[in-house]
Amino acid sequence: MPLERLSMNLATVREQWTFEEAVAGCEEAGIATIAPWRDQLKHCGIGRAKRLISDYGMSISGLCRGGSFPYTGARERQAAIDDNLRGIEEAAEIGAGCLVLVCGGLPGGSRNIANARGQIAELISEVLPEARSAGIPLGIEPLHPMYAADRSCVNTLAQANDLCDSLGEGLGVIIDLYHVWWDPNLRAEIARAGEANRILGLHLCDWLVPTRDLVHDRGMMGDGIIDIPLVRGWVDRAGYEGACEVEIFSALNWWRRPAAEVLEVAKQRFVSAC
Numbered sequence: 140m141p142l143e144r145l146s147m148n149l150a151t152v153r154e155q156w157t158f159e160e161a162v163a164g165c166e167e168a169g170i171a172t173i174a175p176w177r178d179q180l181k182h183c184g185i186g187r188a189k190r191l192i193s194d195y196g197m198s199i200s201g202l203c204r205g206g207s208f209p210y211t212g213a214r215e216r217q218a219a220i221d222d223n224l225r226g227i228e229e230a231a232e233i234g235a236g237c238l239v240l241v242c243g244g245l246p247g248g249s250r251n252i253a254n255a256r257g258q259i260a261e262l263i264s265e266v267l268p269e270a271r272s273a274g275i276p277l278g279i280e281p282l283h284p285m286y287a288a289d290r291s292c293v294n295t296l297a298q299a300n301d302l303c304d305s306l307g308e309g310l311g312v313i314i315d316l317y318h319v320w321w322d323p324n325l326r327a328e329i330a331r332a333g334e335a336n337r338i339l340g341l342h343l344c345d346w347l348v349p350t351r352d353l354v355h356d357r358g359m360m361g362d363g364i365i366d367i368p369l370v371r372g373w374v375d376r377a378g379y380e381g382a383c384e385v386e387i388f389s390a391l392n393w394w395r396r397p398a399a400e401v402l403e404v405a406k407q408r409f410v411s412a413c
Contacts, residue, residue: 140413146172146200148386155398158183162191168402172198172382189233200382201340202235207243208262209255223266230275237278237339244289255292271309278339280313296328303337311339320365326373333377341374341383355390361412
């Protein structure tokens with residue numbers, strides 16, 4: 140895949156570099172598109188982050204993350220709404236292509252996953268008018284079912300597409316290979332998302348065998364068992380021409396390496412393994 144489509148999700152180097160260092164390091168590596176996280180912006184300061192993005196000529200493919208919608212009471216419900224409204228404002232401030240939603244798992248003490256999914260739809264509908272007004276699409280990122288309890292009970296691309304169909308304009312989907320590669324309906328759901336012009340991002344990494352940590356042991360593209368070129372081809376044929384983010388959580392490997400080395404390997408694999 141041509142390097143022009145590469146975006147570096149800053150989670151990939153978050154343990155080595157501050158936001159300031161990551162922006163400078165990506166520019167040095169010839170990477171012109173990034174995807175920061177809200178905690179990185181907060182630590183840097185949103186005003187300073189915005190100036191750095193401008194000074195280095197960076198494009199922002201997406202901001203991670205909003206979501207965490209399910210709630211146990213009125214106070215928690217309002218806190219989730221307020222946090223997502225702030226996320227929309229921050230995404231608009233830095234010129235992000237979208238705000239990525241990790242929708243949230245079961246609220247404390249609950250075993251009712253259907254209710255949690257209903258709360259996700261309810262609260263997305265609450266913040267969607269502000270997202271539309273700000274011109275910031277909300278990207279629903281389905282997570283692997285192993286995260287249904289604590290991170291997101293939106294677990295398939297079909298569920299994300301259904302939410303988009305139900306709630307309407309201003310919503311899209313984020314296709315993260317780590318989370319959806321296993322889905323037997325993946326090709327059809329990618330095509331469905333493409334027909335509706337709602338693919339907002341493709342996140343790249345690999346699934347290692349064995350995986351030693353289900354959160355923090357993602358593989359560099361080409362080191363695992365995902366047929367990345369196959370799925371990327373489905374996404375391309377669905378009409379997506381935007382940036383493709385390298386997003387690797389790797390406490391056991393890549394976070395232990397010099398960040399500049401990680402970027403160089405990611406660039407090589409983006410061309411050779413994607």
